[in-house]
Amino acid sequence: MISGETTLDVRRRLPGVPAHVGIIMDGNGRWAAMRGLPRIEGHRRGLEALRGTVRAAIDFGLDYLTVYSFSMENWNRPIEEVADLMGLLKRFIRNDLGELHKSGVKVKVIGGRTDLKPDIRALLDEAEDLTRSNTRLTLIVAFNYGSRQEIAAAARALAEEVAAGRLKPSEINETLLSQRLDTAGVPDPDLIIRTSGEKRLSNFLMWQAAYSEFVFLPMHWPDFDRHAFETALAEFSARERRFGRVTAQGQNGKTKKI
Ligand code: IPE
Ligand code: IPE
Ligand code: MG
Numbered sequence: 001m002i003s004g005e006t007t008l009d010v011r012r013r014l015p016g017v018p019a020h021v022g023i024i025m026d027g028n029g030r031w032a033a034m035r036g037l038p039r040i041e042g043h044r045r046g047l048e049a050l051r052g053t054v055r056a057a058i059d060f061g062l063d064y065l066t067v068y069s070f071s072m073e074n075w076n077r078p079i080e081e082v083a084d085l086m087g088l089l090k091r092f093i094r095n096d097l098g099e100l101h102k103s104g105v106k107v108k109v110i111g112g113r114t115d116l117k118p119d120i121r122a123l124l125d126e127a128e129d130l131t132r133s134n135t136r137l138t139l140i141v142a143f144n145y146g147s148r149q150e151i152a153a154a155a156r157a158l159a160e161e162v163a164a165g166r167l168k169p170s171e172i173n174e175t176l177l178s179q180r181l182d183t184a185g186v187p188d189p190d191l192i193i194r195t196s197g198e199k200r201l202s203n204f205l206m207w208q209a210a211y212s213e214f215v216f217l218p219m220h221w222p223d224f225d226r227h228a229f230e231t232a233l234a235e236f237s238a239r240e241r242r243f244g245r246v247t248a249q250g251q252n253g254k255t256k257k258i
Helices: 007-013 028-034 039-060 072-076 079-102 118-131 147-163 174-178 226-238
Strands: 020-024 064-071 105-110 137-145 191-194 213-216
Touching (some): 028 039, 039 064, 039 137, 039 226, 064 079, 079 105, 079 137, 105 118, 213 226
Parallel strands (some): 064 137
16 A cells, blocks of 8 residues: 555555455465575564555455465474464464454454364454454454365265255255355455465365466565555456356457457
């Protein structure tokens, strides 16, 4: 945001700001390695980048920001690194919850809770409870999250309802399945940004990303800043989303993209 600019000014400058952006915050380890630093230093700097990103998301007027901060597959990392990442999540909530709340941010956490330690579970519950009524921006933290596991759990929930006689198999449709995902009630992400140059989803929001636009940035996550965010939003607003339809010109009988 240029200094003195209001959210409305940004919206004018970047028409078509998406309601929901998902970010795969990747490249902390490589950022550190390039500087001869331990991986944890990359994760610490990544947390700084996240703070700035949340502030920018508020200024840009986004409704939802989902950040992928720990995947179910990340348990396969060395135990020291897993412990560091758990420690950073705790630090983020302890240090930032007050400010997030003051800024009107509603925190929601998606992913498995039962395999997290009780102190982390308590912090996540506290963050959600404190900020439940906020409306400025919903910050969805995907922690111990896996899209396949989320879809499997939704299928299990539907199967249990069928077994209990509350639902007929023929009634199962996309809406009912969506409503049993962790993201129930949240609109699908319009844009998914991944840093670090990797071009994959790594088990992030696979169901919800069916019609998302993707922007892959070569920079590592600790280097992601307001300017990079704006670049991604500008690229998004230049895209034409068709959702399976023909283009606007095609409908007018002029050009038709195939
Ligand atoms: C992203 O950075 C943070 C997490 C996955 C938790 P990485 O730690 O994956 O960094 P690279 O990909 O090894 O550089
Ligand atoms: C995805 O990054 C998970 C997060 C950013 C939290 P990874 O670094 O774990 O993904 P892969 O292993 O390169 O696919
Ligand atoms: Mg990575």
